[in-house]
Amino acid sequence: MTAPASSAPPPAAGSGSRPDAGDAPLRPLDSGDPFDRDVLPTPPGATSALLRSLLAPLKARVAVTTLLLLFQQAAVQAGPLLVAYAIDSAVPAIRRDDHGPLIAVAVGYLLCALLSGGLQFAFIEAAARVNQDVLLDLRGRIFRHAQALSVDFHERYTSGRLISRSTTDVESLRELLSEGLQELVTVILSFVYISALLLWLDLGLGAVAVASFGPLYLLVRLYQRRAGRVFQLRSTAIAAVIVKFVETMNGIRPVRAFRREAVNDAEFGVLNRRHERTNGDALLEMARYVVGSRLVANTAVAVIVLWGAYRVASGSLALGVLAAAVLYLRRLYDPIDRLGMFLNSYQSAAASLEKIAGLLAQTPSVPEPGTPRRLPARATADRPGREVVFDGVRFAYRTGGEVLPRFDLTLPAGQTVAVVGSTGAGKSTLAKLLARFYDPSDGRVLLDGVDLRELSAPELRRGVVMVTQEAFLFSGTVAENIAIGRPEATREEIERAAKAIGAHEFIDALPDGYDTDVRKRGGRISAGQRQLVGFARALLADPAVLILDEATSSLDVPGERAVQRAMSTVLRGRTAVVIAHRLSTVEIADRVLVMEHGRIVEDGGPGELIAGTGRFADLHRAWRDSLA
Amino acid sequence: MPTTRATTEDRPDRSAVRTLLRLWPFVRPVRVRLFTAAFVAVVASCLSLVIPLVLKWMVDGPVADRDPAGVWLGALYLLLLGIAEAGLFGLRRWLVARPLSHVEAELRAELYGHLQRLPVAFHDRWASGQLLSRGTTDLMLLRMFLAFPLTFLLVNGVTILVGMAIMVSQDWLLGLIVLGPAVPLMWTCLVFERRYAHVARLAQDQVGDLTTVVEESVLGIRIIKGFGRHRSQARAFRELSGTLRGTELRKARLLASIWAVIVTLPEAAIGAALVLGAVRVADGQLSAGTLVAFLSTALALRWPVDSIGFLLAMTQEAATATERYFEVRDAHVEEPGAAGGPVRKPGPADGGLRFHGVRFRYPDAPPGSPPTLDDIDLHIRPGESMALVGATGSGKTTLTALVPRLHEVTAGRITLDGHDITALSRAELRTQVAVAFEEPTLFSVSVGENVLMGGDGNAGRADLERALSVAQAEFAHTLPQGTDTQVGEQGLSLSGGQRQRIALARAVVGRPRFLVLDDPLSALDVHTEAAVEAALRRVLADTTALIVAHRPSTVLLADRVALLSQGRIAAVGTHHELLRTNPEYAHLMSGEQPGDERAGEPRAAGAPAGEVEDAR
Numbered sequence A: 001m002t003a004p005a006s007s008a009p010p011p012a013a014g015s016g017s018r019p020d021a022g023d024a025p026l027r028p029l030d031s032g033d034p035f036d037r038d039v040l041p042t043p044p045g046a047t048s049a050l051l052r053s054l055l056a057p058l059k060a061r062v063a064v065t066t067l068l069l070l071f072q073q074a075a076v077q078a079g080p081l082l083v084a085y086a087i088d089s090a091v092p093a094i095r096r097d098d099h100g101p102l103i104a105v106a107v108g109y110l111l112c113a114l115l116s117g118g119l120q121f122a123f124i125e126a127a128a129r130v131n132q133d134v135l136l137d138l139r140g141r142i143f144r145h146a147q148a149l150s151v152d153f154h155e156r157y158t159s160g161r162l163i164s165r166s167t168t169d170v171e172s173l174r175e176l177l178s179e180g181l182q183e184l185v186t187v188i189l190s191f192v193y194i195s196a197l198l199l200w201l202d203l204g205l206g207a208v209a210v211a212s213f214g215p216l217y218l219l220v221r222l223y224q225r226r227a228g229r230v231f232q233l234r235s236t237a238i239a240a241v242i243v244k245f246v247e248t249m250n251g252i253r254p255v256r257a258f259r260r261e262a263v264n265d266a267e268f269g270v271l272n273r274r275h276e277r278t279n280g281d282a283l284l285e286m287a288r289y290v291v292g293s294r295l296v297a298n299t300a301v302a303v304i305v306l307w308g309a310y311r312v313a314s315g316s317l318a319l320g321v322l323a324a325a326v327l328y329l330r331r332l333y334d335p336i337d338r339l340g341m342f343l344n345s346y347q348s349a350a351a352s353l354e355k356i357a358g359l360l361a362q363t364p365s366v367p368e369p370g371t372p373r374r375l376p377a378r379a380t381a382d383r384p385g386r387e388v389v390f391d392g393v394r395f396a397y398r399t400g401g402e403v404l405p406r407f408d409l410t411l412p413a414g415q416t417v418a419v420v421g422s423t424g425a426g427k428s429t430l431a432k433l434l435a436r437f438y439d440p441s442d443g444r445v446l447l448d449g450v451d452l453r454e455l456s457a458p459e460l461r462r463g464v465v466m467v468t469q470e471a472f473l474f475s476g477t478v479a480e481n482i483a484i485g486r487p488e489a490t491r492e493e494i495e496r497a498a499k500a501i502g503a504h505e506f507i508d509a510l511p512d513g514y515d516t517d518v519r520k521r522g523g524r525i526s527a528g529q530r531q532l533v534g535f536a537r538a539l540l541a542d543p544a545v546l547i548l549d550e551a552t553s554s555l556d557v558p559g560e561r562a563v564q565r566a567m568s569t570v571l572r573g574r575t576a577v578v579i580a581h582r583l584s585t586v587e588i589a590d591r592v593l594v595m596e597h598g599r600i601v602e603d604g605g606p607g608e609l610i611a612g613t614g615r616f617a618d619l620h621r622a623w624r625d626s627l628a
Numbered sequence B: 001m002p003t004t005r006a007t008t009e010d011r012p013d014r015s016a017v018r019t020l021l022r023l024w025p026f027v028r029p030v031r032v033r034l035f036t037a038a039f040v041a042v043v044a045s046c047l048s049l050v051i052p053l054v055l056k057w058m059v060d061g062p063v064a065d066r067d068p069a070g071v072w073l074g075a076l077y078l079l080l081l082g083i084a085e086a087g088l089f090g091l092r093r094w095l096v097a098r099p100l101s102h103v104e105a106e107l108r109a110e111l112y113g114h115l116q117r118l119p120v121a122f123h124d125r126w127a128s129g130q131l132l133s134r135g136t137t138d139l140m141l142l143r144m145f146l147a148f149p150l151t152f153l154l155v156n157g158v159t160i161l162v163g164m165a166i167m168v169s170q171d172w173l174l175g176l177i178v179l180g181p182a183v184p185l186m187w188t189c190l191v192f193e194r195r196y197a198h199v200a201r202l203a204q205d206q207v208g209d210l211t212t213v214v215e216e217s218v219l220g221i222r223i224i225k226g227f228g229r230h231r232s233q234a235r236a237f238r239e240l241s242g243t244l245r246g247t248e249l250r251k252a253r254l255l256a257s258i259w260a261v262i263v264t265l266p267e268a269a270i271g272a273a274l275v276l277g278a279v280r281v282a283d284g285q286l287s288a289g290t291l292v293a294f295l296s297t298a299l300a301l302r303w304p305v306d307s308i309g310f311l312l313a314m315t316q317e318a319a320t321a322t323e324r325y326f327e328v329r330d331a332h333v334e335e336p337g338a339a340g341g342p343v344r345k346p347g348p349a350d351g352g353l354r355f356h357g358v359r360f361r362y363p364d365a366p367p368g369s370p371p372t373l374d375d376i377d378l379h380i381r382p383g384e385s386m387a388l389v390g391a392t393g394s395g396k397t398t399l400t401a402l403v404p405r406l407h408e409v410t411a412g413r414i415t416l417d418g419h420d421i422t423a424l425s426r427a428e429l430r431t432q433v434a435v436a437f438e439e440p441t442l443f444s445v446s447v448g449e450n451v452l453m454g455g456d457g458n459a460g461r462a463d464l465e466r467a468l469s470v471a472q473a474e475f476a477h478t479l480p481q482g483t484d485t486q487v488g489e490q491g492l493s494l495s496g497g498q499r500q501r502i503a504l505a506r507a508v509v510g511r512p513r514f515l516v517l518d519d520p521l522s523a524l525d526v527h528t529e530a531a532v533e534a535a536l537r538r539v540l541a542d543t544t545a546l547i548v549a550h551r552p553s554t555v556l557l558a559d560r561v562a563l564l565s566q567g568r569i570a571a572v573g574t575h576h577e578l579l580r581t582n583p584e585y586a587h588l589m590s591g592e593q594p595g596d597e598r599a600g601e602p603r604a605a606g607a608p609a610g611e612v613e614d615a616r
Helices: A046-077 A079-095 A100-148 A151-157 A159-201 A203-250 A252-257 A261-313 A319-333 A336-360 A427-434 A457-463 A478-483 A491-501 A504-509 A527-541 A557-570 A583-588 A606-611 A615-627 B016-021 B024-065 B068-117 B120-125 B128-135 B137-147 B149-170 B172-179 B182-219 B221-226 B230-283 B288-329 B396-402 B426-432 B447-452 B461-470 B474-478 B496-508 B526-540 B575-581 B583-590 B610-615
Strands: A388-396 A402-411 A416-420 A442-447 A464-467 A545-549 A575-579 A591-596 A599-604 B353-360 B373-380 B385-390 B411-416 B433-436 B514-518 B544-548 B560-565 B568-573
Touching (some): A046 A079, A046 A100, A079 A319, A079 B230, A100 A336, A151 B221, A159 A203, A159 B182, A203 A336, A203 B128, A252 B120, A252 B433, A261 A336, A261 B068, A319 B288, A427 A464, A427 A545, A464 A527, A464 B221, A491 A504, A491 A527, A491 A557, A504 A527, A557 A583, A591 A606, A599 A606, A599 A615, B016 B288, B024 B068, B068 B288, B128 B137, B128 B288, B137 B149, B149 B172, B182 B221, B182 B230, B221 B230, B230 B288, B373 B385, B373 B568, B433 B496, B447 B461, B447 B496, B461 B526, B474 B496, B496 B514, B496 B526, B560 B575, B560 B583, B568 B575, B575 B583
Parallel strands (some): B385 B544, B385 B560
Antiparallel strands (some): A388 A442, B353 B373, B560 B568
């Protein structure tokens, strides 16, 4: 059933059915936002341009690989020709005691066998190199591009999609390249060779074989159309199964606590049965195709044999030619079963490539400067802070919706500023503008007089570091996680930072201390402890300006105090912006900004605001009462 | 997406057959169709071996005799055989298409139902990606195994034997020459498959590692950008993808060598047979038709021979998949719990929620380590609310998980109104006890359904409104479709504070007798927190509640406070009592060191705005 030249292990009947986990979070919300429907605008021609740019540097090797395949197929398809020669020429020659032709057959056949094997080896190797280089290039591009895109893109594109772009979508391309494409080319090439050889052997017999391609082509098209639809339904069905599965397992606590098991069983059953049905449909579609193509092929064989044998009987055709034709026919029709499947994998890879091209077509909204400027040298060593100026800054999302109306704000070097206000007041946006996660729609953010947009990334991060609420830990040890703040830091420096922030005790109590792998069992690290690691990271980074965005939300009061103490000593003289909904944080601030609906409504020293009659004074009074 | 490496340790090498036999209960219902399909495939395969014999008959008979009528007959035979073969191929696929999809679905549904009922401790150990890959990829492998290798190992075995018999019976010498490479070829394929599987697994692991870097780079994007670390991430990515490329090339080289062997050896054997055959035809010892039939049969046998190695490899893979499946499936589910156990008349002193000498240690805790919770005696009287306060890592969350039996106590017992919770069925217990977790998870249904699932099924519109207003979650009405808006994984994403309020509404909607809240207000801003607290106070007036609290504001919701210190209850009393008498508590609430005079005194007054001018 397998073509001798195929390079992949024989695929199973009804394979091509790996669950398509991509885009698991299908958004049922029908909104006009392209992000919601996972269709980023792909500029026309971007997909083929991407493909061209991936293959361009490999042109020479693609050509060599193609040549290898051409020769390999020639060697493979020469066999039956030698059979014809043996029967029609060598046998009569032997009878004349001329062993020349027989020796020629022997040598020729051995040569063909060795050549087709050797070339097969060379071809698979060469093709793998091309494929792997394309994939390496593509993976790297997606990764670098995703990293270059701004935080606001990441917030809207969702991590799941980005991950499935660089995993499932690349994987479907890999499958096409390493299994589908070369097999498809091989099949097409053998079609061409065999048809040509048959036509050359005998025009009539060849013509019958070529004529059978017509119905075969129609069958393949029909299958492709019908199966394409079924496959799409099936991949939607399995995606729904996966989403339900993951949601249940990730939310196992509430599932149990709210006795959802039976309801879930029923819901999962519905999704599972839908997948079962489409899966069966796909397999049946394949069965129909197999029956159809076999019927056409076997009928063609019968017709060719009938006509050929008839002519051999009447003496107008050599027996060897008929034998060769029969052998060729077997080779010709063997791989058609799988032709339909290749076309499907091609379709899914094309869809994946288009999604990837759409992602790569996004331009980073926070680009690196062409000619970066340097920050001026710090005035004195004990005053490491820098002045921050928001100069006529306004911010609105690109899709509309103003978040921060135009404002001016100056934070003197070394000042600790607390920003308070309710959810959605614009506190985080202010912080993200300062960290250059976003660029302002109008105006400039200046660090010691230099526009943030003119700083290179490393220079910017020596200037401003932001610690956020979600304290994500990367796989690796605790020490490595802290060292993200400054990769060249020594173990002593790492431990000093952890001690300063009050994280040393819990880290020390972990099974392997600082060398505990955070992803391994036994490394139960609570949300509060993760935040402490995040702080140690920031301490180690030693920036001029530190932004804390609700970075203490999961800490208990003593933890928060330890952080504050560390900040008031270790970070003395640095400029700091602290966003918190806990008023205790405000205690270490020199100045408080109260924000509401994107505007700064109160601004002053904490004492001054507490003594006043504004919102902050009310809040603070309530908080004090709770401590009394 | 599987990110963590499989937790499978190297197990004793159990035989693949024994492992696969465990699938029998699932296959049993479709056995008739499966066996019929295998039989059909054997017949179809043998039919294709008859075709060369018809060819031989034609060449040696009518063609040699110049009998056109005989040719017609032969072609008719060929056509009939061809139609039969196509029909049987189709029949085989038709027979198994639906049943095997059904087996796969059954296996998946079983797994899902089972996983839902496994203890929470099990889920703590297993990443959901690992479970998912068992529920998808592994099951697909099993379906493919049932559809393909299982049948074709039999079919190809029979085909090879029949083919050999045909060839040897026609001419034993030629037969031996053509079949000569078969045994070494099968052996080579098998050896190759072992090696290939090893490299393939390596590649799979490396893809997993690469995926981890990708995932972390996306999930930790704010940290990477916040510290400007994208270069080092990119370096890690480049190294890993370079390694992967190397492994993939190794894989390709292995594949290339085996294909070189598969192509060369049989071809050489056929060449030898052709030469020898030609000599014998010339000598008149062999008919031309036999030679044609021979070569044709040899060609027909190539796939069955070549494929044995691959089929065995797929079988091995399927065995591994089965093992992975049952690894999870064999884990023991929680007993539903005895309903209506020994009912003891609860005395008034037994009312409320009571912990009696409770000890707890995580099942995977290293031996010898102290238990997470020890010697917990705590009595929350009916209608009373108790705050649970303790330093980070003191075991507060663990304690709350014991009440709805998300974890099982290691020793001691917990009673609700005098009834041991292990005497209640889990369903009953969880109806009585409502919970809100610190990490609020919403499901992919509407906001309204998310809230109402906290009730007992009788909760209606009015209860929904009441719960939303208690949790200050009226924002739900302003969502695009109001309370019918889809949320969760597949719907609108809500902020942490919004999700926390919905989760709180879910906990209170059923007016539970017992309420367990784990730091339920941590993501709320001060204004909202104050409003929620005011509303909660009314709810808590007649509910027995255990509330984990970090902040004085939350503590004030409760009538009394229990201080948890290193897994033990260190003190119980009112907030103000403990503030005065317990230094550790005062420290936790105010953050000042014990004995510090200025406990709770903001330093703010000492930092006048005037300093701003100085700094310039």
